[in-house]
Amino acid sequence: MLTWVIRRDLLLAVRRQADVLTTLFFFIIVVSLFPLGVGPEMNTLRIMAPGIVWVAALLASMLSLGRMFSNDYLDGTLEQILLSPTSLSLLVLGKMLSHWLITGVPLVLMAPVLGIQYDLPFSALVVLTLSLLLGTPILSLIGAIGAALTLGLRGGGVLVSLLVLPLYIPVLIFGAGAVEASTAGLGFEAHFSLLGAFLLVSLVFAPWATAASLRISME
Amino acid sequence: MSINWYKYASPASFYFLAGRMIPYFSIAAIVLLIVGLYIGFFVAPTDFQQGEAYRIIFIHVPAAWMSMFLYVVMAFWAGIGLAFNTRLSSMMATAIAPTGAMFTFIALWTGAWWGKPMWGTWWVWDARLTSELILFFLYIGFMSLQAAIDDPRRADKAGAIIALVGVVNIPIIYFSVQWWNTLHQGASVSIAQSPKMATAMLAGMLIMALAVWMYSIAMILMRARTIILERERHTAWVAELKGITR
Amino acid sequence: MLQGSNLECARGDRVLFSGINFSIKPGELMQVRGPNGSGKTSLLRMLCGLTVPSSGEINWNGTSIRSLGADYFSMITYLGHLSGVKDDLTAIENLRITSALAGVAIDEKIAYEALQKMGLEERETLLAKVLSQGQKRRVALARLILVNTKLWILDEPLTALDVSAIELIKNIIERYLAQGGMVILTTHQEIDISATVTHQLYLS
Incomplete structure (x- = not known):
């Protein structure tokens, strides 16, 4: 059942590549804007790189949240999902995973290239990519709650940022922190363990909270 | 206590009960506020390290305490409203949010006022202030979500979910901000950290905390009454009410 | 058997309908009628379990559909006025x-x-x-041809269909009713579906 949902969403993403590419290019543009804003001084940029890449990833992931449920909502598929005999939490988990595959994974793959723009050393690039690999699924999981709550509301897109961004803060701190710790020569294992713990906690709670939110929004 | 709480769980009886209680809490709030401020600003001794500027803690600390406490209370009532479908609990949550947001704002503002003479900067990325700022965002999120939803029942339930998600996240956020702060060796503001707090200081602080409590209760009851009137405007008892007051 | 007792639907301050009672048994058809905005779709969504009635109860064989949850969903097929077809x-x-x-x-x-x-x-x-x-x-x-459910809830199934398709749907529904299915539907068109019992429910 889970695979049906994921397969369908991936198929839709393949047929509508523009959506995927917009998010990715947003990510690239935001990251590339910072040197223009703060100046090309490489030492400054190297220090700021993990934070910039992570904040841009947060924003890119958040911007694509609107699409998670709204298309299904507009064409009536969401009603069918809600009325499926399969557990709604499971179906929602499928939607979250496909959201991550469609928006999160391209960000992870693009991150090392952007890191080079900021002259990050190789080891930092690896840690940055791994931290995004571990952190971006959390963004999709938590973001889904906000997307479900704001479904069909006026100005839902802006509202979702108010709801979701504060909840993203721990991921930002430990994601960017891991890279900084590794460049400073400190261990980043603790950061990764904590990110992993967040991932597990959100895997357990987010589908359930999102399912409840969808039922509320569809009433 | 053998009070029949269910009697007060109906919006109508709560409306009248709250109406009778508001004056007491308001008067208590005003009296305690005057006494507390007087002790804080005139009786309490000058701090030998921080000078007169430290007196802002008599407002800052109670406001910060209250802002955090109110978020938990708000999430509690919203959760009760979601679980048991009790309208009054959800209305209480909605009534609490603006007061809580106001106290986070006061805590931030007074924190800045205190920071300026202490460090010569209005804002310090200290763990407590940063957490307070995030708490402010959480309140704003809750209120904007409820404001964006037209159907009051959906607003109640959606608000409850985001409040509960928030309350689960607050310890995580607080912990991560603290970790972030120690890692970056930022400034550590501990406004209320005096090894020997003079009795007058302690008394002023406690009285101010109590005043803030009384104020919150009075304000929340007032706001809850307004919400009840608005939601129940088509019921018979509200129609009768208008007849009497006119 | 699906039974609705004393159903009420309120949207904000407005009561769309109240005091709706019905019961439908295998092989029976129920047509919900009423002008636009009378709450036909709201009623059907309620019967699916998508929304909760502001008062009243919906029971499937004596058990509230709320407590049946997913078991109830496995017994019904709902077609809303949005088709759920992805472009x-x-x-x-x-x-x-x-x-x-x-x-x-x-x-x-x-x-x-x-x-x-x-x-x-x-x-x-x-x-x-x-x-x-x-x-x-x-x-x-x-x-509808593929699923194996006991109750169909169809919201305006005939919109946008031509004569031959309407005839087709009519046959499918009649065959289903003859096999002991239950159908609840709304429609603007006059359609003559033969069933052992046809209930008419008017919302005003």
Whole structure:
């Protein structure tokens, strides 16, 4: 059942590549804007790189949240999902995973290239990519709650940022922190363990909270 | 206590009960506020390290305490409203949010006022202030979500979910901000950290905390009454009410 | 048997309908009628379990549908006025996915046959966005042939359909009723479906 949902969403993403590419290019543009804003001084940029890449990833992931449920909502598929005999939490988990595959994974793959723009050393690039690999699924999981709550509301897109961004803060701190710790020569294992713990906690709670939110929004 | 709480769980009886209680809490709030401020600003001794500027803690600390406490209370009532479908609990949550947001704002503002003479900067990325700022965002999120939803029942339930998600996240956020702060060796503001707090200081602080409590209760009851009137405007008892007051 | 007692639907301050009572048994048809805005769709969504009545109860064989939860969903098929057909998927993909969601995984051959029965020959592998409204509706309705549920709740199933398709749907519904299915539907068109018992429910 889970695979049906994921397969369908991936198929839709393949047929509508523009959506995927917009998010990715947003990510690239935001990251590339910072040197223009703060100046090309490489030492400054190297220090700021993990934070910039992570904040841009947060924003890119958040911007694509609107699409998670709204298309299904507009064409009536969401009603069918809600009325499926399969557990709604499971179906929602499928939607979250496909959201991550469609928006999160391209960000992870693009991150090392952007890191080079900021002259990050190789080891930092690896840690940055791994931290995004571990952190971006959390963004999709938590973001889904906000997307479900704001479904069909006026100005839902802006509202979702108010709801979701504060909840993203721990991921930002430990994601960017891991890279900084590794460049400073400190261990980043603790950061990764904590990110992993967040991932597990959100895997357990987010589908359930999102399912409840969808039922509320569809009433 | 053998009070029949269910009697007060109906919006109508709560409306009248709250109406009778508001004056007491308001008067208590005003009296305690005057006494507390007087002790804080005139009786309490000058701090030998921080000078007169430290007196802002008599407002800052109670406001910060209250802002955090109110978020938990708000999430509690919203959760009760979601679980048991009790309208009054959800209305209480909605009534609490603006007061809580106001106290986070006061805590931030007074924190800045205190920071300026202490460090010569209005804002310090200290763990407590940063957490307070995030708490402010959480309140704003809750209120904007409820404001964006037209159907009051959906607003109640959606608000409850985001409040509960928030309350689960607050310890995580607080912990991560603290970790972030120690890692970056930022400034550590501990406004209320005096090894020997003079009795007058302690008394002023406690009285101010109590005043803030009384104020919150009075304000929340007032706001809850307004919400009840608005939601129940088509019921018979509200129609009768208008007849009497006119 | 599905039973509704004293159902009320309130939208904000406005009460759309109240005091609705009905009961429907296997082989029976219920037509819900009423002008626009009388709450037909709201009633059907309520009967599916998508919304909760502001007062009253809906029981399936004596048990509240709320407590049945997913078990109830496995016994009903709902077709809303939105078809749930994705523009970027082909007719076959649409049908296979909606059936899978309804708990019936089907292979391509079965989906193919069902679409042919619905008069969509040669259209099976076209993207739904090139299909007409009526054809999309047929894709959505093809699910009825495949699922094995006890109650169909159909919201305006005949919109955008031509005469031959209406005849087709009429036959499908009649066959289903003869096999002991229950059907609740709303429609603007006059349609004469033969059933052992036909209830009429008027909302005003």
